[in-house]
Amino acid sequence: MTVDSRLAGLREPQVQRQKSSLFRQSLKRLMKNKLAVAGFGVVVFMFALCFIGPFFSPYADNKINMAMMNKAPSLQHLLGTDALGRDILTRVMQAGRISLTVGLASMVLSVFIGALLGAVAGYYRGIADQIIMRIADLLMTIPGLPLLFIFGALLSEWKVPTDYRMYIVMLMLSIVNWPGLARMVRGQMLSLREREFMQAAVVLGLRDSRKLFHHLLPNVVPLLIVMATLNIGGAILSESVLSFFGLGVMPPTPTWGNMIDAANNMIDFQDHPWLWIPPGLSIFATVIAINIFGDGLRDVLDPKQKR
Amino acid sequence: MSEALLEVSHLKKYFPVTEGLLNRTVGHVKAVDDISLTLQPGETFGLVGESGSGKSTVGRTILRLTEKTAGEVKFKGVDIHSLSPAELRLLRPRMQLIFQDPYSALNPRVRVGDAIGEALLDHGLCTKHEVRELVLESLAACGLSSYHIDRFPHEFSGGQRQRIGIARALILNPDLIIADEPVSALDVSIQAQIINLFSKLQQSKGLAYLFISHDLSVVEHLCSRIGVMYLGSMVETAARDELFHNPLHPYTKALLSAVPVPVPRLKRERIVLKGDIPSPANPPSGCKFHTRCPFAVEVCKAENPVFRDAGGGHFIACHLA
Ligand SMILES: Nc1ncnc2c1ncn2[C@@H]1O[C@H](COP(=O)(O)OP(=O)(O)OP(=O)(O)O)[C@@H](O)[C@H]1O
Ligand code: SF4
Ligand SMILES: [Mg+2]
Numbered sequence: 269m270t271v272d273s274r275l276a277g278l279r280e281p282q283v284q285r286q287k288s289s290l291f292r293q294s295l296k297r298l299m300k301n302k303l304a305v306a307g308f309g310v311v312v313f314m315f316a317l318c319f320i321g322p323f324f325s326p327y328a329d330n331k332i333n334m335a336m337m338n339k340a341p342s343l344q345h346l347l348g349t350d351a352l353g354r355d356i357l358t359r360v361m362q363a364g365r366i367s368l369t370v371g372l373a374s375m376v377l378s379v380f381i382g383a384l385l386g387a388v389a390g391y392y393r394g395i396a397d398q399i400i401m402r403i404a405d406l407l408m409t410i411p412g413l414p415l416l417f418i419f420g421a422l423l424s425e426w427k428v429p430t431d432y433r434m435y436i437v438m439l440m441l442s443i444v445n446w447p448g449l450a451r452m453v454r455g456q457m458l459s460l461r462e463r464e465f466m467q468a469a470v471v472l473g474l475r476d477s478r479k480l481f482h483h484l485l486p487n488v489v490p491l492l493i494v495m496a497t498l499n500i501g502g503a504i505l506s507e508s509v510l511s512f513f514g515l516g517v518m519p520p521t522p523t524w525g526n527m528i529d530a531a532n533n534m535i536d537f538q539d540h541p542w543l544w545i546p547p548g549l550s551i552f553a554t555v556i557a558i559n560i561f562g563d564g565l566r567d568v569l570d571p572k573q574k575r
Numbered sequence: 576m577s578e579a580l581l582e583v584s585h586l587k588k589y590f591p592v593t594e595g596l597l598n599r600t601v602g603h604v605k606a607v608d609d610i611s612l613t614l615q616p617g618e619t620f621g622l623v624g625e626s627g628s629g630k631s632t633v634g635r636t637i638l639r640l641t642e643k644t645a646g647e648v649k650f651k652g653v654d655i656h657s658l659s660p661a662e663l664r665l666l667r668p669r670m671q672l673i674f675q676d677p678y679s680a681l682n683p684r685v686r687v688g689d690a691i692g693e694a695l696l697d698h699g700l701c702t703k704h705e706v707r708e709l710v711l712e713s714l715a716a717c718g719l720s721s722y723h724i725d726r727f728p729h730e731f732s733g734g735q736r737q738r739i740g741i742a743r744a745l746i747l748n749p750d751l752i753i754a755d756e757p758v759s760a761l762d763v764s765i766q767a768q769i770i771n772l773f774s775k776l777q778q779s780k781g782l783a784y785l786f787i788s789h790d791l792s793v794v795e796h797l798c799s800r801i802g803v804m805y806l807g808s809m810v811e812t813a814a815r816d817e818l819f820h821n822p823l824h825p826y827t828k829a830l831l832s833a834v835p836v837p838v839p840r841l842k843r844e845r846i847v848l849k850g851d852i853p854s855p856a857n858p859p860s861g862c863k864f865h866t867r868c869p870f871a872v873e874v875c876k877a878e879n880p881v882f883r884d885a886g887g888g889h890f891i892a893c894h895l896a
Binding site for chain 1: 664674
């Protein structure tokens with residue numbers, strides 16, 4: 269009796285703990301990875317800086333000020349000014365909005381296309397699988413960057429208005445990135461199909477929709493989250509490279525890539541380092557932070573590492 | 576006699592063996608080669624055989640998890656393999672399967688309560704409000720606690736997982752449960768518990784089982800009839816007591832001689848089989864057992880013995896008996 273009542277006290281919190289969802293269990297393990305948490309912190313900081321920062325800047329109107337051309341950092345202009353006398357800090361924040369948006373949006377689009385087509389290919393097999401995977405193979409055999417360069421050059425050739433280029437760059441990045449995601453989702457689907465719990469789903473007579481959305485996709489989601497995170501970093505980097513070469517988003521719309529392009533001659537590069545170091549560091553910090561965070565997520569979520 | 580619950584006649588399942596770049600078919604694995612069996616409502620049929628003899632394939636082909644090669648499977652008079660996918664889905668709840676490996680049979684990302692209840696909801700057999708109550712009932716019937724309902728499979732032991740699998744099948748009120756070596760992955764002490772659960776459920780629900788095992792002593796408690804398989808074919812079928820006391824086929828005798836005898840005065844000749852089970856892709860001619868049979872004679876190599884009635888529902892495929 270006494271033993272029982274003492275044990276009852278012991279048992280209760282255990283029941284509570286084990287009720288916690290898989291999500292919370294994963295979150296707890298992620299919090300233990302200090303590097304990943306730091307990476308996440310940097311990413312949040314960059315987002316906050318870029319999206320909130322400009323509201324507090326007196327130079328947000330981007331007025332050209334010939335008196336302040338290429339001035340070194342000072343109390344007035346913390347990161348100096350560019351060739352048109354605009355405040356670099358404000359420009360970096362405004363460019364970050366575009367770069368981060370392009371990265372996020374192209375990730376969402378490529379994850380959507382990739383997951384959908386990969387799931388269809390892996391679940392239904394047959395002719396749908398053949399068509400989808402042949403297209404994916406075709407896109408994957410051409411290295412991504414040259415492909416983007418060709419797309420970018422075509423855009424310039426067709427004189428696409430600069431306002432639209434941002435959206436078209438998002439689309440381009442998604443087109444280059446979905447095949448890898450689709451292939452990964454398809455592979456997961458194929459191996460999950462063979463698992464006994466999917467045989468059990470057949471024996472239970474579950475509907476296709478339930479098999480797909482309740483049994484298959486939840487097992488793909490963790491890996492998808494990891495891939496999507498790493499994908500944002502890759503997309504930001506690709507966009508920067510494209511814009512640096514004048515093939516992506518074009519001025520006057522600022523992005524980190526085309527800001528560095530402003531320092532594309534030896535004189536600016538050496539004598540006015542504040543032109544290219546701030547946007548360069550922004551790209552570097554953001555992409556590295558996203559990748560570190562993504563790797564941390566992978567450690568926590570990748571089913572292959574879990575028993 | 577009333578209508579049989581399950582009638583399997585001359586069931587065959589051949590897997591193609593392919594080779595090379597073009598996937599040319601170079602032969603067949605005759606995993607199931609002419610199996611017939613009948614199961615009455617509420618009865619338990621034990622299917623016994625060595626690893627690789629095709630037991631699982633029999634179960635999976637009956638449930639149409641794989642398509643048959645030839646033969647017929649009738650469940651309550653309905654030819655399973657002639658149904659459209661939609662018709663088959665409607666029939667699914669009536670016949671369930673318990674898996675050998677309790678670890679891979681449960682989706683790691685689905686809570687136990689959802690795993691057990693989802694089929695009911697999917698088939699419209701109850702409302703969203705009723706499902707929790709029914710799941711709790713099923714958990715209790717299988718010896719699990721109500722607080723297990725919100726947990727994930729990885730929080731359970733093998734024996735508990737097997738109970739979850741049984742609860743998942745049971746909640747659908749099936750007429751037939753095919754249990755594919757449900758205890759062979761478990762500790763011996765847990766095995767007895769699970770077998771007792773099977774027999775308790777049979778008494779309370781009037782279930783029929785097709786109980787698959789490689790171990791005669793496991794099916795002994797549970798089964799009223801037992802069939803012995805060798806390399807995809809049935810070699811002997813008989814009522815349990817008849818099979819245990821009067822085995823006719825040399826292979827059955829060999830299997831029995833390996834089982835510890837509870838009554839010492841029933842002395843059995845000890846038959847030790849030589850060699851391994853031959854490949855089902857290239858089975859021996861004539862009687863498939865002749866390469867290992869201690870009594871084999873010339874005719875065994877040439878002629879396949881017919882599966883015939885030796886009297887009183889005792890069927891056997893052997894030239895000598
Ligand atoms: N999908 C498949 N493709 C090809 N061959 C298969 C397939 N499934 C089973 N086989 C073959 O069929 C034969 C019988 O396999 P099965 O799994 O039915 O045996 P079993 O009696 O259940 O054995 P165990 O006791 O090991 O479970 C084996 O030789 C196996 O290799
Ligand atoms: S037919 Fe011949 S080889 Fe086959 S079991 Fe009988 S005696 Fe043995
Ligand atoms: Mg098996």
